[in-house]
Amino acid sequence: MSPAEAPQAGRTGRARILAATGLAILAAALALFGVVLPAEHRFDPLGTGKALGLLALSQERPIAAQEREYRTDTSELVLLPDEWVEYKYGLEQGASMLFSWQATATVSYDFHSQPEGAAGRFAESFEARDADHAYGSYTAPFLGIHGWYWQNKTADTVTLRLDTAGFYTSAVEFRDRVSGQHTLTDLRGEKIANP
Amino acid sequence: MGLERSREFRTDRDRVPLAAALVAVAFLAFLALPWVAHAHPMDGRNAGFVEAVSGAAPFPFLYLGAKHMVTGYDHLLFLVGVVFFLRRFRDVVLYVSLFTVGHSITLLAGVLGGLRANPYLIDAVIGFSVAYKGFENIGGFERVLGVRPDTRIAVLLFGLFHGFGLATKLQEFTVVKTGLVANILSFNAGVEVGQGIALTAVVLALRGWRSRTSFDRYAFATNTLLITAGFLLAGHQLFGYLVYP
Numbered sequence: 001m002s003p004a005e006a007p008q009a010g011r012t013g014r015a016r017i018l019a020a021t022g023l024a025i026l027a028a029a030l031a032l033f034g035v036v037l038p039a040e041h042r043f044d045p046l047g048t049g050k051a052l053g054l055l056a057l058s059q060e061r062p063i064a065a066q067e068r069e070y071r072t073d074t075s076e077l078v079l080l081p082d083e084w085v086e087y088k089y090g091l092e093q094g095a096s097m098l099f100s101w102q103a104t105a106t107v108s109y110d111f112h113s114q115p116e117g118a119a120g121r122f123a124e125s126f127e128a129r130d131a132d133h134a135y136g137s138y139t140a141p142f143l144g145i146h147g148w149y150w151q152n153k154t155a156d157t158v159t160l161r162l163d164t165a166g167f168y169t170s171a172v173e174f175r176d177r178v179s180g181q182h183t184l185t186d187l188r189g190e191k192i193a194n195p
Numbered sequence: 196m197g198l199e200r201s202r203e204f205r206t207d208r209d210r211v212p213l214a215a216a217l218v219a220v221a222f223l224a225f226l227a228l229p230w231v232a233h234a235h236p237m238d239g240r241n242a243g244f245v246e247a248v249s250g251a252a253p254f255p256f257l258y259l260g261a262k263h264m265v266t267g268y269d270h271l272l273f274l275v276g277v278v279f280f281l282r283r284f285r286d287v288v289l290y291v292s293l294f295t296v297g298h299s300i301t302l303l304a305g306v307l308g309g310l311r312a313n314p315y316l317i318d319a320v321i322g323f324s325v326a327y328k329g330f331e332n333i334g335g336f337e338r339v340l341g342v343r344p345d346t347r348i349a350v351l352l353f354g355l356f357h358g359f360g361l362a363t364k365l366q367e368f369t370v371v372k373t374g375l376v377a378n379i380l381s382f383n384a385g386v387e388v389g390q391g392i393a394l395t396a397v398v399l400a401l402r403g404w405r406s407r408t409s410f411d412r413y414a415f416a417t418n419t420l421l422i423t424a425g426f427l428l429a430g431h432q433l434f435g436y437l438v439y440p
Contacts, residue, residue, distance in 0.1 A: 012415060017335050020419040024329070028426035036431055041438065 064139075068095060068167040070186040070191065075173070077160045079107065079152035085160075085175050088114075088147030089168035091140035097166025102133040103150070104157045109134070113146040137168075145172065214255025230313060247419070250369070252374065253381040260385020263361065265393055268355065269321045270429050275348060276328030276395050276421050279414070282405070287398060290350050297354020297406035301381055306379045314367070317360035324353040326425025332418040361386065389403045 037048020039057045049055045077085050088096060110128040114121075130153075140146055152158045172181040185194045241259060264270055277294070281287050304310065327349065336342050365382060404410050 007322050012334050012338065015337050016415075017333050020333060021330060021335060021339075021422060024419050024422035025426055027423045028430060031423075032430040032434075036427065037434055040431070041434065043434070043438070141289050150310065160303075 013177065016181040020042075035059035046181065060110060063097070064094065066095060066134075066167040067092065068169060069075050070165070070187050072165045072186075073137040073166055073168075073171050073182060073184050075162045075165075075171075075182060077150070077162065077173070079150065079158045079159065081152060083175075084149060085149040086147065086149045086172060088145040088171075088172050088174070089166070091138075091146050091163070091166070091168050092144070093140055093143050095167040096137060096139040097164050097168055098123050098137050099162070100163045101136045101148070101162040101167075103158050105154050106130050106132045106133075107157065107158060108151045108153055110149045111138075111147065112149065113140065113147060115142045118144070146171075148176070201407045210228065211234055229429075241321075245437040252378060256378045256381035257385035257388065260382040260387075261384075261386075261389035263364075264386050264389025269318065269325060271393050271397070272325045272329060272421060272424055273321065273353065273357075274394055275401070276325055276332060276418070277346075278394070278398055278401060278420065279328075279332050287394075290347070291390070291394060293347055293351045294354040294357070295387060297351045298354075298386065300357030301355045301358030302361045302381060302383050302386070303358075305359050306357075306365055306374065309365050309366070310359070311366055313436060314363045315432045315439070317356060319432035319436065320351070320356045321360060322355065322425050322426070322427070322429030325351075327353075329421030329425060332421070333415055336422055354415055381395060405427065 009132050034046050034048040035052075035054065038044040038046075038052075039054040040092050042049070042055055044050055044055060054134070073089075075087065077087065079085060091097065108128075110125055112123040112125040114123045138146065148162075149159060171184055173180055173182060186192050219299070241262075274291075277290050278287055281290065330336065331346065331349075336344055361382075365379070
C-alpha cells in the first residue's frame with residue numbers, strides 16, 4: 001500500500017457496505033424523484049411535487065403583465081457633424097419596450113437610465129459603443145427616464161430613425177440647450193399628448 | 196490497517212472547536228435545499244459580464260474562478276471525500292496537486308482547443324466522482340469488489356473531468372476571443388484560489404472532527420451520505436441530459 005493510500009473507516013463487513021450503498025442509492029433516488037426533479041423541472045412521477053407544493057418553484061413565467069398602456073413612437077433625428085442628441089422614455093420599474101434604430105452612418109451611443117429623483121446628472125449606463133443600428137428589448141430596472149445618447153462623430157450629417165413600442169409614459173428629446181416632449185401613439189394609432 | 200495519526204495533526208487535537216461539525220452539517224443542509232440544484236451558478240449578471248467582456252479582465256475572471264469553486268458544492272463534496280481520511284499534510288498536498296494538474300490541463304486545452312462536451316454529462320460524471328470517493332471511503336472497492344483502484348489515478352482522472360466541465364461552462368458564455376488566453380489563465384488561477392479557500396475550511400473541519408470520538412462513529416455514515424449526494428447530483432444531471440439535449 002502506498003503511503004498516499006487512504007485508510008478506510010474501521011473494519012466494516014461486506015454486508016454493511018452493501019446495505020449502506022443500497023440505502024444511499026435509494027435515498028438519492030427518493031430525493032431526486034420525490035423532491036428535486038419536481039421542484040426544479042416540474043417532473044413529478046411520485047406526485048410529491050403537487051402534494052408538497054414544490055411545482056410552483058419552477059413555474060416558468062414568460063408573461064409579465066404591464067401596468068401602463070401600450071404606446072408606440074417613431075422619430076427621425078438629424079445629427080449635424082459633431083452634434084449629439086438624447087432620446088429618453090419614462091418607464092416605471094419592470095416596464096418594458098422593444099426598440100430598433102438605424103443610422104445612415106456609424107454613431108457613438110450610450111444607453112443609460114436616470115432614476116427618478118437621483119441627484120444631479122447621475123445615470124447608470126448599460127451599453128456604450130459605436131454602431132449604425134441596434135435592435136432589442138429593454139425592461140426598466142427602476143423608475144426613471146431611460147434611453148440613448150447618440151453622437152455623430154463624422155464630418156457628414158447623419159439621419160437616425162428610431163422605432164419603439166412599449167409601456168412608457170413619455171418621450172423626451174434633449175439637445176444642446178433645447179429639449180422637447182414627443183407625442184406618443186396609442187394602440188389605435190392616435191396621437192397621445194405626453195402627461 | 197494503520198490508523199496512525201501523524202505528528203502534524205496531533206498537536207491541535209484539543210484546540211479545534213465544534214465549528215468542524217458545524218461546517219459538515221452546513222454542507223449537508225446546503226444539499227438538502229432542493230431549489231439550489233444547479234451546481235454551478237453563473238447567474239444572470241455574471242453571465243452577462245462574461246458575454247459582454249472584450250479584452251483581458253484578469254480580476255473579474257479570477258473572482259469568477261474562485262466563486263465557482265467556493266459555491267460549486269459538487270467540487271466541495273468531492274474535496275471532502277478526497278481528504279476525508281488523509282491525515283498527513285503531504286498527502287493532502289499530493290492529492291490536491293493531482294486534482295489541480297488534472298483540471299488545469301483540461302480547462303486550458305478545452306477552451307483553447309475549443310473542445311466541448313455536454314455540460315450535463317460532465318456534471319453527471321462529477322456527481323459520480325463524489326459517489327465513487329464515498330464508496331471507496333467506506334471500503335467498498337476493497338471489501339466488496341476485491342479491487343484496490345489507485346486513488347491517485349482516480350483523483351487525476353476526476354480532475355480532468357472537472358476541468359473539462361469548467362471549460363464547457365466558460366465557453367457557453369464566452370463570445371469574444373480577445374484576451375481569451377489571459378482570461379482563461381485568470382479563471383484557472385481563481386479556481387486555485389477558491390480551491391485553497393474551500394480546502395482550508397474542509398481540512399480544518401475534518402481535522403477538528405477527527406480528534407473526537409464521534410469521527411470514528413460517524414465516518415461510515417458520513418461517507419454513505421456522500422454517496423447519496425453524489426448519486427443525487429449525478430441523477431439530476433442525467434435527467435437534464437435526457438430532457439434538455
